[in-house]
Amino acid sequence: MPQSTGCILWFTGLSGAGKSTLAGRVSSALRERGARVEVLDGDEVRENLSKGLGFTQADRDINIRRIGFVANLLARNGVIAVSAAISPYRAVRDEVRSKAQVPFVEIYVEAPIEVLEARDTKGLYKKARAGMIRNFTGISDPYEPPLNAEVVVKSAEESIETSANKILGYLEKRGLLR
């Protein structure tokens, strides 16, 4: 019998916006409260479920659908399934949401691209500007922000604690935490 309430926490946002860091922080907090949490790491999922796929819209969409499929399998078994892939396209995010048999919580990690590009912690924006990386979200590929995300965090303005607490507060309010 389900002991914890399963749901999908779907982080979306530009490269470098802080999705993975925030997802990790929230996951730790959830585990401390006794929840089962599985973070579907973007790289690990690509390696194991989507090897050979690239970053065109078609390939990204396939990858996102696969993450959604696995997240739903986990969540319907009581796990809080966390995705922190960029997932730039609104239509496929909404498709994953519509197929979910569990509560789907979209978390938009918003940050101005100018800030992210100036910070450029991984050096990816520089490479994208130089044409060394194709299909780079925000530079040579679009990012379509959510229109009705359950939670919006502003990672360039807020502390990570503030952002994490917003998310935890939302989950409590929705009755998704014991």
Add this chain to the structure above:
Amino acid sequence: MPQSTGCILWFTGLSGAGKSTLAGRVSSALRERGARVEVLDGDEVRENLSKGLGFTQADRDINIRRIGFVANLLARNGVIAVSAAISPYRAVRDEVRSKAQVPFVEIYVEAPIEVLEARDTKGLYKKARAGMIRNFTGISDPYEPPLNAEVVVKSAEESIETSANKILGYLEKRGLLR
């Protein structure tokens, strides 16, 4: 906190040997005992994780690795993850076993191919003999039986109850059932 003990039940055997039927029976019995069970249906997995892959050894191996990856994610979160794909190649079955972070229970559903071909419930053997289906396990493709399966059931000789009870008995003995 984990309530049930997760593990992977990996059924393997020829087409028509009764893997899915037996997996369904065992799953129902496990659910009645309060376990969380997820059956990774071969067709559903191909549709959602492996669209475009065929039935060559290379493609089958990729598909089996993906089932193994997802089964492990589920099982390490306390779910009994059930696979009932043919999975004809020993090496990739053993690879999935070696990567599993949970108990891996291989169940060989053994039946003589002559019996299955004579029965031919889905008409697939006839089509394979006629060359209408390529890469058909047992006809135009090999089937490599497990050398050390945890459970062997003989579906052409035993009743489904006998086979199911063998499996449940094994899980009890291993301490995988509460």
